[in-house]
Amino acid sequence: QSALTQPRSVSGSPGQSVTISCTGTSSDVGGYNYVSWYRQHPGKAPKLMLYDVSKRPSGVPDRFSGSKSGNTASLTISGLQAEDEADYYCCSYAATVVFGGGTKLTVL
Amino acid sequence: QLQLQESGPGLVKPLETLSLTCTVSGGSISSRSYYWGWIRQPPGKGLEWIGSIYYSGGTYYKSSLKSRVTISVDTSKNQFSLKMSSVTAADTAVYYCAAASSGYSLRAFDIWGQGTMVTVSS
Secondary structure, three states: OOOOEEOOOOEEEEOEEEEEEEEEEOOOOOOOOOOOEEEEOOOOOOOOEOOOOOOOOOOOOOOOOEEEEEOOEEEEEEOOOOHOOOOEEEEEEOOEEEEEOOOEEEEO | OEEEEEEEOOOOOOOOOEEEEEEEEEOOOOOOOOOEEEEEEOOOOOOOEEEEEOOOOOOEOOOOOOOOOOEEEEOOOOOOEEOOOOHHHHHHHEEEEEEEEEOOOOOEEEEEEEEEEEEEEO
16 A cells, blocks of 8 residues: 655646646556545645546536546646645545645646 | 534544544435545645545555554444544644545545644653
8 A cells, every 4th residue: 555656746837737647556546447636725625626537526627637547647737727736646546545645736 | 515524632642542533414424425534644744544434334444554543433423433542643643534425436535524633742
């Protein structure tokens, strides 16, 4: 149950797109389509942004998209906005659950 | 609309047992529509799943914490709880309770409590 691997930080300018990767193993990310992504602003609880790799909960804009190839999942945010600056965590939910280490997104 | 609220001591002494409760409102703890979980976040660090409990009563725990953790449900109070024994400073964290709904495949935590800070210190 090692943490999934994410880049420590990414950045982009308003209007641009950024992609955050999440690498696991065939026992978690690669073995199941139960990858979810969470956004967390400082001092706040995490918010679900994507589930089942690429599905968006109601209320999440279509600027957020997800994909998976092999043992790596990705979150892409297009049309960056100031409010997107936050920490992002991926998660694999099989029988047990494992989170990624988190990625700090800075909007320049 | 389901809501979760954590409660419990904010300060626990080393080697004692941490006990937290999550009160569920807007839905039943016995519903087959939800799985329940505990997640924590040490100061300045990432999220760490502690364990989950299902409507069947089945529990799953992070392997490195399994020997110290118990998650249980109290249907009479519509609550689920976390007990962690023999705590150390490394257990200092914000503790979140969360729910995974059937509307989201029961495999993503779509509802979170606000979190409660627990400090382990003498």
